[in-house]
Amino acid sequence: MSAAEAKLPGNLQANRRLSQWVRIEPAGTVAVTPGKVEIGQGILTALAQIAAEELDVGLARIRMVPATTAASPNEGVTSGSLSIQDSGAAIRQACAETRAIYLAEAAAELGVAVDALRVEDGEIIAANGRRTSYWALADDALLDREATGQVAPKPPAAHRTVGRSAPRLDLPDKVLGRPRFIHDIELPGMLHGRVVRPASRGARLVTVDEAAARALPGVVAVVRDGSFLGVLAEHEAQAIKAAETLAARARWDERDTLPDRGALAQWLRTAERETTVIEERASDARAARTFSATYTRPYTAHASIGLSCALAHWTARDALTVWTHSQGIYNLRADLALALKLPPARITVQHAEGAGCYGHNPADDVALDAALLARAAGGRPVRAQWSREDELAWDPLGPAMVVDVSAGLDAEGRIVQWTLENYSNGHSSRPGRADQPTLLAAWHLAEPFPVLPAINPPMPAGGQQRNAVPLYDFPGRRIACHRVLEMPLRTSALRALGAFANVYAIETFMDELAAAAGKDPVEYRLLHLADPRGRAVIEAAARRAGWSGRRKTEGRGFGIGFAKYKNLGTYCAVVAEVEAEREIRVRRLTIAADVGLVVNPDGAANQIEGGAVQAASWTLKEAVPFDRRRVTIAAWEDYPILRFSEVPAVDVELLNRPEERAVGVGEGAQGPTAGAIGNAVFDALGVRVRDLPITPERIVAAMG
């Protein structure tokens, strides 16, 4: 097979040149240039470990270069917990081939056979003691070729860096307060921009008195294009003030466009929709008893602690450079090109780190804001940043969902028939996937782009389909998804996508059925699960949490939840321990996870812990409030999240599976955590709250 035909691992397949991924630098460093980006999840550290491993150099020699459309491979979006699979596999192969190429050079130079050479931290040493190094041999021409797929990466047993905990490369800067975030970039001559969003959804700007804003000190321009309204000023505080002044003097044509929040489930069930049957399998097994229940989750915000921010600089009338914390620099470039009517090649998109994003947050939107405002900047660069209010209220929200589940049990209490149907908007409005932009400002221009309904990524990953198919061995099953096509509130990818509500529904319902069958919840799950890795995490979490020895006391409860993320990623089981007093306190989450080969054990544990805490926050507290016109969040106080005094203890056990494929860890714990908490609440109080979040009011209502 020729090199051009060889199937290469991960994203090396589509980006085949070694020089796109790695460069040996004479100064004694290795530049690694993935197209994946750091979003606070520690991916750069894990990828650096992989590179160091295959090249046999110390981690400190690896220099991770921020992604840019000017140079980096197109690795799509950093999402779906796929970076280790897609980018890690590519870097592993590219670095293994790089090592082989440099060893061949060294062998020629030293006059020895390649297998007489070993590499120690970049020094290439022959059996006869002669030596050279990557750095002495550094030559870009050596890597200016396609990967062949002919070099085998190291077997896991030979790993020295991969599989050991490595400290995060980005943490020192963040702890010492060094400039590192996109927010900290200052370009010479930079102006500050702010956008005034419409007063409500679908509102049209009728008039705005710009004079008062223009008269404020430091104001350079007021920008208006249809209902897109913004301001540029010399100083940030001036831009904020000018935006407030403009907002107070803008008149909008407003109407009711949002559904009745009190009847949201009803709306989701009756809105125009498209139905997809995901799986249908008939079984003759006869049910002796049938059960059904409905679970819901509300619209949920990404709620990053940092504000969405971007910089834009028109370097010519038709040439733009943008700095962004987007998860997908090429995807963003495609949408900017559509919205600005420019060829993509005229736009350079450069990544800089933002705060954690947890999915598709307004990071992409603010980049278009910056580019539109910068058109009025007379060639000066512009830094645009959203307000906290807009960050929460105009976020592409995690969609509200309704999940109907029903099951038939045979005479022994085994589940023989299972159906799950869910209703929600699509779970992705990410840029770069359609011939229309999905960036917010594009909808508000004088020549507006249409609002596209959010889509669902295809199976097996899926969006609202994600984890709709239970991993359990139910003989008869029917799984269907109803994608709502009206999108009054903008929705997109929030960590775990549909898996959160689907797993919550499945795992809560499993407990309800276990109770009906008179079985222990752990035992009941194992009864329906053949998958050995799934059984292993359930057993490990139960053992570690002391499940069989747990003691029932007043107001205290234990619950378990389990899933295999996307049915192809991380296996995760969570045992929650809650105390119910005036409100629900989650005391402890005990987690067992199997992520295949673990690249950075502490980094993986950190991600799982964080995901579980965030999921506890979603489960207990979070719901985006809205009336018939707008999301009614003005500040954090309108969207509470879990605080230090409320966060449970989290204990993570990673099952060691070095021979299994490495999978991402960031999204495995969310659904199981919600299921475990819901089940623990039932254990504590004897009531089921099937609508998230599980608030004190809902518990009181459920108690009747």
Added chain:
Amino acid sequence: MAGGITLTVNGKSRTVQAPQDTPLVHVLRNELGLKGTRFGCGANQCGACHVLLDGHSVPACDTPLWAAAGKHVVTVEGLAAPERPHRLQRALIEEQAGQCGFCLSGILVSAAALLEHNAAPTEAEVRAALDRHLCRCGAHNRIVRAVLRAATEAA
């Protein structure tokens, strides 16, 4: 605004030419180039922007420049000399306490204020002292462990 407003920032006297109602966070970040103080809400609701003002942890987004006149401001950059990080900074790294790290500057400042007043806090006291700080990544428990670890180390 003639003559400007003078304050001490990380031990150095600084005179700032900016309107006196400018929030201190913008002065620190944009006038003085101290980007370590983060901006997360502008409304005293997230804790990202906390600095020490005469030893008290306060939100710099809700502190107008005039209120800092003549006072001592310490930002995350001023907690310790860069070559010898503060024990809290060392402990955060030892515990790998943080994911995106956006919340950490404000948390460090509040934790430093806590240890000044209470050399050996309990876990509950640490959580109470940090309760005004939001962390969306769920790094809370590691951060609490880091503060407790720092408390056991010499200043």
